Amino acid sequence: MSDIGIKLIYWDRVFEAGFWILVTLFFYYLALRIQRALGGTPLANPVLLAAAPIIGLLVAADIWVGDYMGGGQALLWLLGPATVGIAVPLYRNFTRVRSALLPMAAALVIGSTVAVISAIVIGEAMGASVETIRSLAPKSVTTPIAMGIAGEIGGYPSLAAAFVILTGIVGAVFGAAFFRLLHIRDERAKGFAMGIAAHGIGTARAFQESEVQGTFSGVAMALNGIVTALVLPLLWLAFG
Amino acid sequence: MRLAGQLFLAFLLLAACDTAGRLVSWWLGLPVPGTVIGILFLLGGLVAIRRVPEAVGRVADFLLAHLNFLYIPAGVGVMSYAALLAEDLWPILVALFASTFLAMLAAGFAFMAVARLTEKRSRGE
Incomplete structure (x- = not known):
């Protein structure tokens, strides 16, 4: 084994990662086309529409998901800088956000509590295992925080990550229908509720709806992450 | 060409805010995720100069419009x-x-x- 061998392995990985990023880009493009053809409906969620055929492809070709994740990690890393970008619409809508501090505080406290407690109560009532319930509890906050919380309270971090993604998809797909059903018409309230319940994937949908909705969703996602990380482990100590 | 350079710099700025936020969160052992601190860094900068530089606005808007793309690997990971x-x-x-x-x-x-x-x-x- 010379350093040439090491270099070959290195380039292999880069090409493989690049290949899977291109595959992801292709299915994302298709998903957007489908969503546009259906009039931009939230039911045609791009994450769902693109991830499902990629999963099918990996299963059909018997490819280990870890191979795909070489490229996936690069995209997940990009989520950081993209999320930081929320500062821009936040700055543009600063007066609007600042004038809604009290409604946001109320929605944050009540919404994050309901998101956690309802998941635990429903899970218990329907006889889910303790590990499932503990992994389910932080489902409404962004992935890295949820994984940390699940580990702290005795759930599986990786299972929690899966719940987070599924929750985000449910929120993004059905949020608009829920708001219609509940007669919630205030764009700020819609965005904030979306961010509380369905974190980043909900926020991605909210930005598709309007900048105001996206901004309030982004703010709610950030605040909910902080509050849940602080409160849930304490809640667990008190009642768990 | 000049615009491409500015857009690249704007992206580096977002990535730098993110990384700085993560480092601060880790150093101080804060329960606040680093990216949230990164948002505050960028917001602080925008408030300080009292405007959004065009390239920063364009990069941020582009990334936020395609946030869904970046979540696809997480969706695949559910399998x-x-x-x-x-x-x-x-x-x-x-x-x-x-x-x-x-x-x-x-x-x-x-x-x-x-x-x-x-x-x-x-x-x-």
């Missing part, structure tokens, strides 16, 4: 837990739907109720 999910399929499905609905209901109504109280008062004055 690794298919067996674990199948064990408690019904409780999981019901909890995901009902709890998301209830959280939106609670947050949305709380927001609107307090907004109605505070905004009516400020209009009345």
Whole structure:
């Protein structure tokens, strides 16, 4: 084994990662086309529409998901800088956000509590295992925080990550229908509720709806992450 | 060419804010995720110069418009837990739907109720 061998392995990985990023880009493009053809409906969620055929492809070709994740990690890393970008619409809508501090505080406290407690109560009532319930509890906050919380309270971090993604998809797909059903018409309230319940994937949908909705969703996602990380482990100590 | 350079610099700025936020969160052992601190760094910078540089605005808008793309790998990753999910399929499905609905209901109504109280008062004055 010379350093040439090491270099070959290195380039292999880069090409493989690049290949899977291109595959992801292709299915994302298709998903957007489908969503546009259906009039931009939230039911045609791009994450769902693109991830499902990629999963099918990996299963059909018997490819280990870890191979795909070489490229996936690069995209997940990009989520950081993209999320930081929320500062821009936040700055543009600063007066609007600042004038809604009290409604946001109320929605944050009540919404994050309901998101956690309802998941635990429903899970218990329907006889889910303790590990499932503990992994389910932080489902409404962004992935890295949820994984940390699940580990702290005795759930599986990786299972929690899966719940987070599924929750985000449910929120993004059905949020608009829920708001219609509940007669919630205030764009700020819609965005904030979306961010509380369905974190980043909900926020991605909210930005598709309007900048105001996206901004309030982004703010709610950030605040909910902080509050849940602080409160849930304490809640667990008190009642768990 | 010059625009491409500016867009690249703008992206580096976002990535730098993110990385700086993560480092600060890690150094100080804060329960706040680093990216959230990164948002505050960028927001602080924008407030300081009192405007959004065009390239920064364009990069941020572009990334936020395609946030869904960046979540696809996480969606694919769910397949690794298919067996674990199948064990408690019904409780999981019901909890995901009902709890998301209830959280939106609670947050949305709380927001609107307090907004109605505070905004009516400020209009009345």
